[in-house]
Structures are given as C-alpha cells and as structure tokens.
Amino acid sequence: MTAALRFDPIRLPSECEQLRKEVRAFLAEEIAAGTFDPHKPNREDTDVPEFSRKVGARGWLGMTWPKKYGGHERSFLERYVVTEEMRVANAPTRRFFVADRQSGPVLLKYAPENIKMDILPRICRGEVCFAIGMSEPNSGSDLFAAKTRATKTDGGYLINGTKIWTSSAHIADYMIAIFRTSPPTKENRRHGLTQFLVKMKQPGIQVNPIGQITGQYEFNEVVFTDFFVPDDHVLGEIDGAWKQATSELAYERSGPERFLETYYVLTELVRAVGTNPDTRSAEGIGRLVAQVHTMRRMSVSVAGMLQAGKEPVVEASIVKDIGTVWEQQLPHRVRDLAAFVEETATNRETLEKQLDFAIKTAPKLTIQGGTTEVLRGIIARGLGLR
Amino acid sequence: MAESENIVAETAEKIFADLADAQTINRDNKGAWKAPLWQALTEAGLPLSWVPEDCGGSGASLAEGFSVLSAAGRFALAVPLAETMLAGWLLAQARITSPDGEMTVVPASPKDRITVNADGSLSGKARSVPFAKAAKHFAILASDAKGSLSIALVDAARCRIETGLGLGGDNSDTVTLDKVQPLTTKPAPKGFDQTRLMLMGGVARSLQIAGALESMLEISVRYSNERVAFEKKISKFQAVQHNLARLAGESAAALAAATSAADAIANATSFNDEVFLEAVAAKIRCAEAAEKGGGIAHQVHGAIGFTIEHILHRYSLRALAWRDDFGSESYWAVELGKLVARRGADELWPLVASR
Ligand SMILES: Cc1cc2nc3c(=O)[nH]c(=O)nc-3n(C[C@H](O)[C@H](O)[C@H](O)COP(=O)(O)OP(=O)(O)OC[C@H]3O[C@@H](n4cnc5c(N)ncnc54)[C@H](O)[C@@H]3O)c2cc1C
Numbered sequence: 252m253t254a255a256l257r258f259d260p261i262r263l264p265s266e267c268e269q270l271r272k273e274v275r276a277f278l279a280e281e282i283a284a285g286t287f288d289p290h291k292p293n294r295e296d297t298d299v300p301e302f303s304r305k306v307g308a309r310g311w312l313g314m315t316w317p318k319k320y321g322g323h324e325r326s327f328l329e330r331y332v333v334t335e336e337m338r339v340a341n342a343p344t345r346r347f348f349v350a351d352r353q354s355g356p357v358l359l360k361y362a363p364e365n366i367k368m369d370i371l372p373r374i375c376r377g378e379v380c381f382a383i384g385m386s387e388p389n390s391g392s393d394l395f396a397a398k399t400r401a402t403k404t405d406g407g408y409l410i411n412g413t414k415i416w417t418s419s420a421h422i423a424d425y426m427i428a429i430f431r432t433s434p435p436t437k438e439n440r441r442h443g444l445t446q447f448l449v450k451m452k453q454p455g456i457q458v459n460p461i462g463q464i465t466g467q468y469e470f471n472e473v474v475f476t477d478f479f480v481p482d483d484h485v486l487g488e489i490d491g492a493w494k495q496a497t498s499e500l501a502y503e504r505s506g507p508e509r510f511l512e513t514y515y516v517l518t519e520l521v522r523a524v525g526t527n528p529d530t531r532s533a534e535g536i537g538r539l540v541a542q543v544h545t546m547r548r549m550s551v552s553v554a555g556m557l558q559a560g561k562e563p564v565v566e567a568s569i570v571k572d573i574g575t576v577w578e579q580q581l582p583h584r585v586r587d588l589a590a591f592v593e594e595t596a597t598n599r600e601t602l603e604k605q606l607d608f609a610i611k612t613a614p615k616l617t618i619q620g621g622t623t624e625v626l627r628g629i630i631a632r633g634l635g636l637r
Numbered sequence: 638m639a640e641s642e643n644i645v646a647e648t649a650e651k652i653f654a655d656l657a658d659a660q661t662i663n664r665d666n667k668g669a670w671k672a673p674l675w676q677a678l679t680e681a682g683l684p685l686s687w688v689p690e691d692c693g694g695s696g697a698s699l700a701e702g703f704s705v706l707s708a709a710g711r712f713a714l715a716v717p718l719a720e721t722m723l724a725g726w727l728l729a730q731a732r733i734t735s736p737d738g739e740m741t742v743v744p745a746s747p748k749d750r751i752t753v754n755a756d757g758s759l760s761g762k763a764r765s766v767p768f769a770k771a772a773k774h775f776a777i778l779a780s781d782a783k784g785s786l787s788i789a790l791v792d793a794a795r796c797r798i799e800t801g802l803g804l805g806g807d808n809s810d811t812v813t814l815d816k817v818q819p820l821t822t823k824p825a826p827k828g829f830d831q832t833r834l835m836l837m838g839g840v841a842r843s844l845q846i847a848g849a850l851e852s853m854l855e856i857s858v859r860y861s862n863e864r865v866a867f868e869k870k871i872s873k874f875q876a877v878q879h880n881l882a883r884l885a886g887e888s889a890a891a892l893a894a895a896t897s898a899a900d901a902i903a904n905a906t907s908f909n910d911e912v913f914l915e916a917v918a919a920k921i922r923c924a925e926a927a928e929k930g931g932g933i934a935h936q937v938h939g940a941i942g943f944t945i946e947h948i949l950h951r952y953s954l955r956a957l958a959w960r961d962d963f964g965s966e967s968y969w970a971v972e973l974g975k976l977v978a979r980r981g982a983d984e985l986w987p988l989v990a991s992r
Contacts, residue, residue, distance in 0.1 A: 256854075256885055258893035260900035262992055271990070339986050522982035533974030534967060540977055541921035541970065544914060544989055545894040551992075552893060566889075573886045630885055631878035634858050 258566065260548065261555035267332045274336040277309060282340070289341045290601055292515055293465065293608040298422055299343040306337075306344075307377025312351050316359060321372030327558040331551060335507035339514060345419060345469075350374045353502050354381035354427050361487035361495060362448065370425070384414040384428025384449065384473065385496070391416070392625045394429075395441045395493060399475065401430035407482050408432075408447070410455075410475040418619075420458045420471040423451050429492045441493035446486040455479065465611045498562050503620050505553040505567035510546040510574030512616060513609040516585040516602070517543065523589065523596040535588040539581065546574050565633030568626040576623065579616045582609035645686065645697050646704035652677045653712040659948040662715070675716055675739070684718055685735050687726035693734045694725055702726075703899035706841050707892075710848020713951040715807055717741055717768035719841045724776035727834060731788035731823035738773040741766055743791075743812050747835045747964045751779040751814060753787050758816040767962055769798050769810035777814075778825065778834050786829060789819035805955035809962075833908055836916040838963030840902055843895035843919040846927050849956040850888040853934040856949065857881060861937055871937075880933050887930035894922040901992065910976060911991040917969040924966035927956035 282289055286302055306312060314330040316322025334352075337344050355374050358367055373379045390396040399412025410430055420426065426449040433443040449456075455478030458471050487495045517539055524532045549570050556563040586606055592599065617623045631637055656674040678684055686702040688694020697705075702722055709718055717739045724740035744751060744763035751761035759779050769775070775791045795817045803809035858881060861872035871877045898919035905912045931953035935942045942949040960966060977985055 256851075256889040256892070258889060258896070260893075260897040262900070262904075335990065339990075518982050518985055521977055521985055524978055526978050526981065528974060528978045530971055533972075533978065534970040535974065536977055537917075537970030537973035537975075538921055538925075538966075540914070540973055540985070540989065541894075541918035541966075544918040545890050545897075545922045547989060548897045548992075549890065549893045569886050569889050572882070573890055624879065627879040627882035628875070630882035634854075634881055634885055636858065636861065636872045636878050636881060 256566070256569070258549045258552035259555065261328070261552050263328055263332065263551065264326075266326075267328055270329055271332050271336060273309075274311070274333055277305075278336065278340045278342060281305070281342070287341070287343050290515075290519075290605070292341045292605065293467070295467075297343050297345045297467070297469075300346060302343050303347040303377035303380075305377070306347060307375055312347055312377055313355055313371065313375035314351075316355060316371065316375070320359070320367055321375035323375075327554045328551070331507065331554040335511065335547075338508050338511045341515060346380045346422065347374070347377050348508075349383060349419065350379060350381040352506065353383065353499060354425070356502055357427055357446070357486060357495070357499055358448070361446065363483050366448065366483060379424045380419055380422050382417050382420045382423035382426040382451070382473075384417055384420075384426045386414065386416045388413060388415050392622055394496065395435070395444065397429055397431060397444060399428075399430050401432050401445060401447065401480065403432075404479070407484070408480045410447075410449075410478040410480060412475055414473040414475075416461070416470045417458075417473050418470045420451070420473050421460060421468075425450055426473070427486065429496065433490055443490050444492040445489050446492040446495055447480050448484040448486055449478075449480060450484075453478065464614070465608060497564060500621065501562055501564050501567040502557075504571035504626070505550060505557075505563065507547065507550050509571045509620070510543070510550065510578050513578045513581045513612060514543065516582050516605050516609045519598055519602040519605050520585045520588055520592075522598045523592040523602050525593075525596070529591065532588055532591055535584065539584060542577055546570070546577060550574070565630055568621075568629045568633070571620060572623055572626040572630065575616045575620075579613045582606055582613055586610070643704070645683075645701040646708050648681050649678075649683055649705040650708045650711075652681060652683075653708060653714065657712050657714055657716075659713060659951050663946070663948050663951060671716060678716070678718060679737070684721040684739075685725045686722050688729050688735045692729050692732060693736075694729070699903040700899070703840070703844055703896075703903060706844040707848045707896070710845035711852050713805075713849050713852065713955045714845075715805070715951075715955070717771055719845060720768050720772070723838055723841060724772075724774070726837065727776040727778065727788055728790055730826055730829055733788060733790050733821050733823055736774050736790070739768065739771050740774045740776055741768045741772040742834065742838065743769070743775045743777045743814075744831075745838065745962055747831065747968060750831075751777055753779045753781040753789075753822070754816060755782075756816075757822060758818050759789060759791065759814045760816055761814055763812045765801065765803070765809045765961060766812045767803070768808050769793070769812050770800055770808040774820075775812065777819070778831055780831075786825035786831075787822050788825050789822040791817055791819045803961070804958035805951075807955070807958065809958070828908070832913075835963045836913070836920075837902070839920040839969070840895065840898045840916050842959040842962050843891070843923040844899060846923040846956045846959050847888070847891040847895040849952040849959075850884075850891050850926055850930045853930060853949070853952045853956075854881070854884050854888045856952075857884060857934045857937045864939075877937060880937055884930050884933040884937075887926040887933070891923045891926035891930070894919040897992075910980070910988060913976065914973065914988060915992075917973045920964065920969050921966040921973070924960040927960055931956055 313322040314325045401408040429444045432445040436442045457474045682695030685694035686697040690696040720741040725735040745766045749763040777789045797813040799811040801809045898915040901915035
C-alpha cells in the first residue's frame with residue numbers, strides 16, 4: 252500500500268539544464284520584445300497566436316511524441332522543464348497548453364492514423380488550440396452523469412446537448428469531448444460514454460461566453476444542436492470512455508501548473524521585503540519556500556514516473572490536492588506578510604495588484620481539473636478504502 | 638535505489654521487526670527489550686554505519702545510512718541509533734576512531750556552543766541533547782577563541798547531565814561541560830561548520846518523521862477498516878476517507894522532502910545553497926506534516942489512540958518531538974527566509990529549480 256506513495260528523488264539530467272537555459276533565454280527575448288509582461292498575470296492578451304508558433308518552432312510542443320507525428324521524442328523531464336519555466340514567467344500558453352498536455356496524448360493513443368497524421372504535426376507547430384468537453388450543467392464532479400447525446404446516423408453521429416466551463420472553447424479549433432452513446436448499465440453506471448474529436452467552428456455548435464470573477468474571460472458554455480461528427484472521429488472504445496478518461500487525468504493533475512499558478516506573488520513579496528528582512532517576514536518566506544520546494548520535488552518525481560511509462564493516478568491526485576490547496580493559500584499568506592512591507596518598497600504597487608488578482612483567482616484552483624473532494628476520493632480508493 | 642542500499646536497510650528492518658515491535662515495547666515498561674535490540678544492531682554494524690572501516694565502522698554509504706533512518710522512523714525506534722550514527726559520522730569527519738556503545742552528538746541545537754579552552758579542555762552547555770543519558774560517549778563540535786572548529790570524543794561520565802524528557806518519552810537532556818578533557822581532539826576539516834552538523838541531524842530527523850508518518854498512515858487505514866460504527870466500517874464514511882487522504886498527502890510530502898534532501902546530501906560535491914535549501918525545506922515540511930498528519934491519525938483512531946495502551950503515541954509523539962532536534966522548523970524557516978532575501982527575488986526560482 253505505502254509503495255504507491257513513494258516519490259523518488261528524481262534529479263533532472265544535464266540535458267534538462269541546457270534546455271532550461273534555452274527556454275529562459277527565449278522567454279527573456281520575448282519579454283524584451285514586448286510579447287508579454289511577466290509581472291502582469293491579469294493581462295487581457297492571454298491568447299497570443301504568434302507566441303504559440305514560436306514555441307512550436309523551438310521544438311517545445313509535442314516534445315515526448317514520436318517524430319513521425321511532428322514530435323521530438325524527448326523525455327517527460329525535458330517537457331517538465333519547459334512547462335515550469337513558462338509558468339513561472341507567466342507566459343501566454345493558453346492557446347497551446349491543453350493540446351500539448353492532454354489532447355495530443357489522447358489522440359496518440361486513441362485516434363485513427365489519418366487523424367493523427369493530420370492534427371498532431373499541427374499541434375507541434377503551435378497552430379491548433381484544443382478544448383476539453385467533459386463537464387455539463389449537471390455533471391461536473393460526477394463525470395459519469397453526462398447526458399449530451401451522440402446518436403448514430405449515416406457515416407457518423409449527431410450531437411445534442413450542452414457542455415459547460417469549457418476553457419478556451421471560443422478560440423479552440425478542436426474539442427475532445429465525452430458524449431453519451433448508450434445509457435448506463437445496472438452493473439456499471441460509468442458505461443455508455445464515448446470520447447469524440449469535435450471540430451469546432453462548424454454549423455450546429457454555439458459557444459457562449461461565461462465571465463469570471465477575476466474579470467477575465469476563459470471558459471464557455473457550448474451548445475450542440477444536431478451537430479455532425481464523422482465515424483473516424485470516435486476516439487477509442489464505444490461506451491468505454493470511462494477507462495480512457497482516468498489515465499488522461501493523470502497528465503492533467505500532476506504538472507507544475509498545478510502548484511505554480513499564484514507563485515508570482517511570492518517572488519514579488521521577496522522583492523518587497525528587500526535583502527534584510529525582519530524575523531517575521533524571513534520566517535514566513537522560509538516556510539513558503541520550503542512548501543514550494545517540496546511540491547516541486549513531488550511533481551518532478553511524477554514526471555519521472557510518466558517517463559518510466561507508469562500511470563501514476565494516485566500520485567498525480569496527491570500532487571494536485573496538495574498543490575492546489577497550497578497555491579490557493581499562498582496569496583493569503585503573502586498578504587499576511589505584505590502587511591509589514593515598507594510603504595516605500597519599489598514594487599509595492601505591483602505586489603498589491605498581483606495580490607488582488609491572485610486572491611480573486613484562488614477560489615477556482617481547487618475546482619479546476621477535479622475538485623479537492625473528488626481527488627481525495629481517488630486517493631482513498633488508492634488506499635484501499637473504497 | 639542501489640542494490641546494496643536495500644540490503645543494509647533490509648537488515649535494519651528485519652532487526653526492528655524482530656526486536657522492536659511497537660506493541661511489545663509498549664507493554665514492556667521495564668525496558669527489557671532494549672539490550673537485545675541494541676546488541677543485534679551492534680552485531681549488524683548499524684550504529685557505526687557511517688564510520689569508515691579504518692575508523693572502526695562498517696563503512697556504509699551515506700545513502701545506505703539514510704535508508705536505515707527511514708526504517709528506524711517507521712518503527713519509531715526508541716534507542717540512540719540515529720544519534721550514534723550521527724556521532725560516528727561527526728568523528729569520522731576528523732578521522733577519529735569511534736568507540737563501541739551508544740553515542741550522541743553535542744550540541745544538538747544550532748544555538749548552543751561548546752568552546753575549546755586554551756588548555757584543550759571543553760566548556761559549555763548544550764540543551765535538549767537526545768539520549769545523552771544513555772550515551773557512553775559524546776561526539777562534540779567545539780570552537781576555540783579564534784573560531785577554529787574542533788571535533789572531540791568525550792567520555793560522557795566526565796560531563797554533568799541533567800535528565801530531561803522529550804515529548805516522545807525519550808531522553809532529551811542538558812549536558813554541561815566544565816573544563817572537560819576530551820579523549821581525543823582533532824581539527825574539523827576545512828569548510829565544516831556547525832550548520833553542516835545541524836543539517837545532517839535535521840535530515841536524519843526528517844527521515845525519521847517521514848517514516849513515523851508512513852506507519853501512522855498504515856495503522857490508521859487498518860484501524861478504519863476494523864472499527865465499525867453506525868453499522869459500517871468507519872472507512873466507508875467519506876469524511877473519514879478524506880481525512881485519511883490528507884494524511885496520505887502529508888506522509889507523501891514528508892517522505893518526498895526527506896528523501897530528496899537525503900539524496901541531495903549523499904550526492905553533494907559541495908555544501909552550497911541548493912543543498913541548504915533541500916535540507917532545511919525537509920525539516921520544515923516534515924515538521925508541518927508531523928503536526929497535521931499526527932493530528933489526523935489521532936482523529937481517525939478516536940479516544941483509543943489517546944490511551945497509553947495503544948501504540949499510536951509511539952509514532953505521533955516522537956514525530957512531534959523530532960521537530961525540535963537540530964533546530965526547529967521556525968528556526969530554519971528564518972534562516973531560509975534570510976538566505977532567499979539575500980539572494981534577491983529574481984534568484985528565488987533558479988534556486989528552487991536547481992535540481
Ligand atoms: C477555471 C475552470 C476551468 C475549467 N475548465 C474546464 C474545461 O475546460 N473542461 C471541462 O470539462 N471542465 C472544466 N472545468 C470544470 C471543472 O472540471 C468542474 O467545475 C469540476 O469538475 C467540478 O464540477 P462542478 O463545478 O459541476 O461542481 P459540482 O460537481 O457540482 O461540485 C460542487 C461541490 O460539491 C462537491 N462534491 C460533488 N460531488 C461530491 C462527492 N461525491 N463527494 C464530495 N463532494 C462532492 C465538490 O467537490 C464541490 O465542492 C473548469 C472549471 C474551472 C473552475
């Protein structure tokens with residue numbers, strides 16, 4: 252049992268350090284060129300298509316995928332380094348990140364060859380944006396309550412129903428969604444859902460914006476009305492999406508993006524306290540740094556498990572649970588400590604603006620990608636309790 | 638993990654399983670379990686794991702020794718194995734041969750100082766020294782008036798020891814040296830300092846805390862699957878499951894932090910800021926996990942875990958007690974915060990992402 256909870260102390264190999272330097276240099280250039288401002292996580296311009304293409308051109312998308320699909324056959328650890336450097340720099344990754352992390356691996360595993368040859372190379376070039384259509388108005392945590400129907404028709408399926416909270420649906424070229432192809436069975440209420448590749452911007456699909464309390468616009472309601480999906484867009488087994496969805500979520504739940512979303516406030520706090528902090532500030536910062544260091548070591552370790560071909564579902568859930576709880580608390584702890592920062596700190600205004608934004612962001616962190624309660628259920632199952 | 642690392646740890650684990658069973662120890666209030674356990678550990682060469690063979694030890698690697706400490710934590714071991722290992726390691730830094738028997742290191746807190754007098758004798762006071770009362774010898778780090786550091790082997794009988802008890806019921810004593818002549822003194826190697834000793838002790842304690850949390854998780858899960866209330870096993874209640882999931886998270890975080898720090902120290906070529914971060918972060922994170930995780934383990938066990946008959950306290954109280962040795966998490970957090978501030982905001986991420 253305890254074997255499942257070991258996080259081996261993976262050390263990043265030297266090629267990662269070289270890569271890290273390249274990524275940092277690239278990001279510094281982009282910042283200098285005004286592509287994005289790392290000190291403004293709350294900016295409006297989070298979708299920057301040219302930036303995606305440049306990242307693709309560097310070979311930093313589809314890094315672990317086979318070369319024949321445009322990938323680079325590099326390691327999960329190298330991908331890890333790119334992801335964390337982008338995240339810490341507040342780079343505009345919205346357009347490519349979901350495809351790179353999640354949708355691409357799903358296509359690799361379950362899509363027919365013609366689709367792989369068509370789409371994967373374009374993801375690697377940073378040209379396509381993906382959305383994930385899992386949640387519905389009455390199906391969030393309870394994924395298997397999804398009702399949006401896929402009805403068999405000539406040469407494909409007709410889709411009717413509504414997806415909700417769909418991040419990036421308004422800019423996405425594709426969505427990977429689960430739809431109901433048959434009712435659940437008595438023995439297995441998870442049965443009856445199928446994963447589909449959906450081409451966006453077609454007739455029969457309507458994307459309605461939903462605003463967020465941060466003032467940003469990121470997710471949507473997506474309404475399907477007799478929307479046609481061809482047969483070769485079925486991904487994997489008919490009625491068997493439940494088996495596929497869980498391993499997909501291991502990718503979604505363990506990455507550095509799951510504990511670094513509000514990290515910027517910590518950097519700004521360190522800047523504000525200066526080089527000679529009082530005891531209270533020093534202790535506060537020390538505790539926060541110890542936390543982020545530990546989270547990161549766990550997350551690197553999970554990247555090592557992925558590299559070793561494992562499916563670390565429980566470990567990923569642990570990283571996401573501790574990670575999002577931590578990144579949610581972080582702005583509040585930084586606020587506690589910021590109360591003692593000198594009025595004259597040069598970055599005081601930046602710190603205050605960032606704190607404002609991070610505190611507004613915080614409530615979503617333990618919800619997106621699966622709520623804390625749901626993750627603890629998965630961990631409990633891993634402990635043999637259910 | 639290397640093959641040989643497993644063999645040393647497996648040997649330790651087997652001895653603990655045979656002779657340090659928590660239930661047996663808990664019932665034996667006369668302490669009859671101690672002598673056979675220590676004898677078996679000694680025969681296996683474990684107390685002097687970190688002492689090279691030409692200094693009288695068994696010459697295990699740092700990594701091997703660290704895995705012994707994890708196992709010791711899983712058994713909430715209440716004999717001075719970690720302390721003797723640390724003392725042997727300290728003496729070996731100055732190539733002083735380790736004697737037989739129990740030892741401990743002095744000082745055990747970053748704030749205490751022992752001084753070398755002009756005549757070579759030692760003076761000073763060290764508080765909360767683990768197992769001082771049980772030790773036959775002390776490995777002491779001391780500094781002279783010019784600040785040069787020495788490592789000394791001292792006969793415990795020449796020192797004044799005021800008995801103290803730590804939270805876990807193990808000795809945590811005050812040691813006073815009043816012009817005590819050491820058995821041997823040698824200069825500490827270049828670059829060695831008290832911080833290094835404290836962090837080595839801190840990582841040892843981190844591994845022990847993480848090990849104790851692993852056991853607390855295991856016995857809590859087991860108990861929740863046995864105890865029936867409201868006509869169900871309590872493990873079937875979602876609130877209980879979530880508590881155990883949180884305990885699993887704390888246990889995993891502690892183990893991850895502690896093993897990462899041990900790996901960093903075992904493979905360090907120099908004692909730089911990155912190694913400092915690893916060691917200090919482990920002590921801070923493990924101490925926090927001891928508080929949160931131990932609390933949950935008791936919650937799951939209900940009143941039964943609060944009784945002296947039950948073994949839970951052997952793990953929970955020791956994990957809490959170990960927080961204080963070799964610098965508490967508050968102390969190290971201040972030191973880490975100062976280091977981060979000194980390096981500046983833009984150097985924080987490069988430090989965190991250094992491994
Ligand atoms: C910023 C953001 C972006 C998102 N992007 C996407 C996306 O791109 N695609 C997508 O499909 N979804 C997306 N989501 C949706 C997200 O996955 C869901 O919000 C999440 O799964 C929770 O579902 P829900 O909101 O319906 O809440 P509910 O499921 O209604 O949950 C409400 C509360 O009840 C608790 N609860 C529910 N069931 C249980 C249970 N069995 N035991 C204990 N507690 C329970 C939950 O933990 C939660 O606290 C996004 C969400 C956010 C916040």
